[in-house]
Amino acid sequence: MSVMSMTGFARVDGGAEAAPEGGESPIPWTWTWEIRSVNAKGLDLRTRLPSLAEGWESRIRERAQARLARGSVTVTWTLEQADRAKVPQVVVNEPFLREILALQEKLEADGLVYPTAPSLDRLLAIRGVVEVVERVADTAVIAALEAPALADLDRALDGMVEARGREGAKLKAVLETHLDEMAELTGRAVAAAETQPAALRARMADQLALLLEASPPVSEERMVQELALLATKAEVREETDRLTAHVAACRELLSDGGAIGRKLDFLCQELNREANTLCSKAVDLELTGIGVELKTRIERFREQIQNVE
Template structure:
């Protein structure tokens, strides 16, 4: 089932340091559960705990879970690149000692104007602070999952209406097939007469055993009551599943296979074009139902 949720938060790590984090969860349809993570550098070790949480909360779907973390360490101070300064002063001393330049005190503005002489002294968080961010982010992931569940529930409600309408259409076609099949005995009677004429005038004559086999085959083929009864039972089971709160995607998928099997048999047994047409319409509706079932968890 498709869905999207975003949840963000901020954590005060003390000493003027704040961590902003945000989770994004996106799910699309899939037969199983496939979870993929995108975690920032330094937070890869939290994937196992996050995966366990999603495994428990989600039963089906391709899930993309993305975490972003931004640490604000407050105002940064300027620092002198002391190694660079020492190398420049040492070079000046050597040049003066060799008489290559006249001795003169270095100018501060010239030194500080050199590229790379001044650096931003950035602070980083320690392992304890990083663990605080991980703990907060995992708690935030749980909240994100709850938002995702709400979004998926809303979609599930809309999908339930669509599936219910399609199942109603399948039920109507099954009823039409039952009404049409009620006239098959008369059609079968005419076909039996035609077949008997052919068998009785055959040269050499057909044996009584062969005649009995042919008649039994025609009678069996024309009887679609069992298929229609099973279709009705499957439809009733589908109605019950659509009104169940627990995940039913796999069971509905299996139900579609059974509906399709009965519709195929109905088409193969039909002895007139109208019943065949109804059977083909039934198969088409069942396929539409099956396609939507793939969206159900």
């Protein structure tokens, strides 16, 4: 499996014909699926659908969960009539028109005779006689479009997986560079630790002199404890061994791929813990500097793995 990023974008356009309620002829509709994804602790899915299509949410969620493990994912579906179907529907308010004609007959019966009968164009020009109605999707349209629209959603989700895979490949290269730097710094720490005995002897001599000059005098048992503690703190082989092991474990995870973000985050915490201990045990500036530089590389590594699925 490849390393997957949680960042991605996918878009799929589609269309089909569907007839609104009322027995009208089918008209063409077009739609667009857009999916956007950024990093998150888990899988946080949000849908933006027309109100009549909100019942699709559970099926959308099932499809997304089958392909994506983590990320804040927003799925948007927009629907409209195809260009060739956007001619508005003209509706004549026949009851209102009959009322107008009935009023004319009544007025004529009362002696108000018009020289000419009202023409059709004048009657249609009366406000309220003719209405222009935009066709809108109704429950019949949504039901008819569900199967082809969700098939296009599958295509969009596949595109999102591909996009996150491409980002993941770039991210993997960056993470491997950080691991190379950490491995190199760990090797330098091992080499620097070999020079610590001389520095340690000097510090032990200074510490012993302070203890001997203390007033009241320090017991022999106390001096042994202090010197043993100093010697123990100066041994960093255990920390460098664990750093090496954690770097190797990170490399193995990157090689395996899949949903490895949480595991990498845990290993990053362990790397940081060992680097902190290394700094606290350092008895010279060289090893301290290596430890600080190592902590900087680990922090950069941690920032990048926040985008790993």
